[in-house]
Amino acid sequence: MAEDKEKRLKLISEIQRTVEQMKVDDIEEQPYAASELFQCPCCGEFKPLAGSLLYNANLYCNDCVLLTEVSLALGKITYPDEMIEYMEDKRFEAIYEGLFSFEENLNN
């Protein structure tokens, strides 16, 4: 079992490195990608384009790509689309908070 855990940890750190490298490469190729924001359909937050990845028709932010790749590798999900369902609560929270701070800005 301990060996299994070690293998999994190694796998996760390899994915982490790969996904982080994607972000670094993106910024190198297109420096604007570091500051250009888009709303990630997975977590609902506004994230930089750098390191994002297209799954089917959905562009995931770098954080969600990491979550998705790890979940796929560990067999938690079968398709990247499932991640959107997993993240539903978090997404709702982000949208709610976004609305709230928008209203706050209007009042100020």
Ligand SMILES: [Zn+2]
């Ligand atoms: Zn995301």
